[in-house]
Amino acid sequence: MTVRRTRLRAAAIGGVVLLFAAVGVVAAMGFGGGGEDRAQAGTTAPATATVTRQTLADSETADGELGYGTTRTATAKLSGTVTALAATGSTVRRGKALYQVDNEEVVLLYGGLPAYRTLAPGMEGADVAQFERNLQALGYTGFTVDDEYTGSTADAVRDWQEDLGLAETGRVEPGRVVYADREVRVESHQAAAGDLTQPGQTVLTYTGTDRVVTVELDVDDQRLAKRDAKVAVKLPDGRAVDGTVRTVETVVQPGAAGANGQSGDVETKIEVTVAVTDPKALTGFDQASADVTFTVSERRDVLTVPVAALLALAEGGYGVQVAEGDATRILAVTTGLFADGRVEVDGADLTEGMAVVVPT
Known part of the structure; x- marks a missing residue:
C-alpha cells in the first residue's frame, strides 16, 4: 500500500537551498539583522504571507x-481425517474446538508461544507454564501453575482429556491444541470434512474478533x-x-x-x-x-511562516524579510518543525500578523 506523505521536510530543505542564492543579494543590499530597505518608487510590491499562530503537526x-486484522492459519500436526470444522464467521473461545481429526477435538488455548513438543511429567519451560494457565482458566485444579509439568499436572490433564473424550494419557500432544492471543473468528476453511490431513497442511484460517x-x-x-x-x-x-x-x-x-x-x-x-x-x-x-x-x-500554539519565506543569512542561520509599509527588514529566526509547507519560527521581534516576503 502506498503512503501519501503530507510531511514536507525534504521540500522545505530544498526551498532553503534555493534561497542560498539570495544571500549575496541580501548582503549586497545592506540588509543587516535589523536594517531597513525603502522600496524604490515605481517598483511592484513584493508578494507577502502572514505570520500565523497555530498548531503544526508532522503527519503522514x-x-x-x-x-x-491479520489472517492466521491453523496447521495440522496430526495425520487423519478431518471430521468437523468450526463454521466460518463463528467465534471460538478458549477450550473449544477449532476442528476435529478422526472425530477428536483440536482445541483453542490462549498464548503467544506455539505448541511445539509433547508435554509430559518431568518437563519444564515457558510452554508448560502457558498450558497450565489455560488448564486453570478452564476450571481444572490440583496443581501449581508454574513452569514444571508434575504428576499433579498430569492428573488434571487426564480430567481434561476425559471431558474432551480423548484417551486419558496425562500427556499433551502439540497437535491437540492451537494457541492464539485471544478468542478468534474463523475466516475460511482450507479443508473439508472427509479430507485426509497430514502435518503441515492448512486446515483453516482465522482472525481476531x-x-x-x-x-x-x-x-x-x-x-x-x-x-x-x-x-x-x-x-x-x-x-x-x-x-x-x-x-x-x-x-x-x-x-x-x-x-x-x-x-x-x-x-x-x-x-x-x-x-x-x-x-x-x-x-x-x-x-x-x-x-x-x-x-x-506536534507543536501547539507556535508562530509559523511558509517555508518559501525563509532566507539563509550570510552570518549563518535563517531569517525572514518582514514587509512594513514601503519598507522591509530582515529578522533573524530560529526554525522548528516543518510540516504542510510551513515552518515553526521564533524571533525576538517576530509577532503574529506580520507580513513576510515570499518569492513568487
Whole structure:
C-alpha cells in the first residue's frame, strides 16, 4: 500500500537551498539583522504571507484496510481425517474446538508461544507454564501453575482429556491444541470434512474478533508505527474517528513472480493494526479502504511562516524579510518543525500578523 506523505521536510530543505542564492543579494543590499530597505518608487510590491499562530503537526497518511486484522492459519500436526470444522464467521473461545481429526477435538488455548513438543511429567519451560494457565482458566485444579509439568499436572490433564473424550494419557500432544492471543473468528476453511490431513497442511484460517484497520507500511516508515500511538481514521463515508495503534508486526512477503514464473525477492513490511475508539463506526464496512493519519510530532500554539519565506543569512542561520509599509527588514529566526509547507519560527521581534516576503 502506498503512503501519501503530507510531511514536507525534504521540500522545505530544498526551498532553503534555493534561497542560498539570495544571500549575496541580501548582503549586497545592506540588509543587516535589523536594517531597513525603502522600496524604490515605481517598483511592484513584493508578494507577502502572514505570520500565523497555530498548531503544526508532522503527519503522514497511509491507506488502510477495514476488516478483522491479520489472517492466521491453523496447521495440522496430526495425520487423519478431518471430521468437523468450526463454521466460518463463528467465534471460538478458549477450550473449544477449532476442528476435529478422526472425530477428536483440536482445541483453542490462549498464548503467544506455539505448541511445539509433547508435554509430559518431568518437563519444564515457558510452554508448560502457558498450558497450565489455560488448564486453570478452564476450571481444572490440583496443581501449581508454574513452569514444571508434575504428576499433579498430569492428573488434571487426564480430567481434561476425559471431558474432551480423548484417551486419558496425562500427556499433551502439540497437535491437540492451537494457541492464539485471544478468542478468534474463523475466516475460511482450507479443508473439508472427509479430507485426509497430514502435518503441515492448512486446515483453516482465522482472525481476531474485533473490527480493526490494518495498515501496511514500508520499513522506511517504521517510525510511524508506535504501539499505543493515537491516529486519525477517515472512513469510506467521509466520517473521521479516533484510533489507537494496537499491534506492530514485521512481516515478510514473497515478491512478485518473474518472467520465468519463479518468485522474486521477498519484501519486508511493517503491519500495523489500529483499533478505533468507537468499533460500531466500522459496522457495515467489509474489506473497504480507509485513510489512517499518523502524527509523528506536534507543536501547539507556535508562530509559523511558509517555508518559501525563509532566507539563509550570510552570518549563518535563517531569517525572514518582514514587509512594513514601503519598507522591509530582515529578522533573524530560529526554525522548528516543518510540516504542510510551513515552518515553526521564533524571533525576538517576530509577532503574529506580520507580513513576510515570499518569492513568487
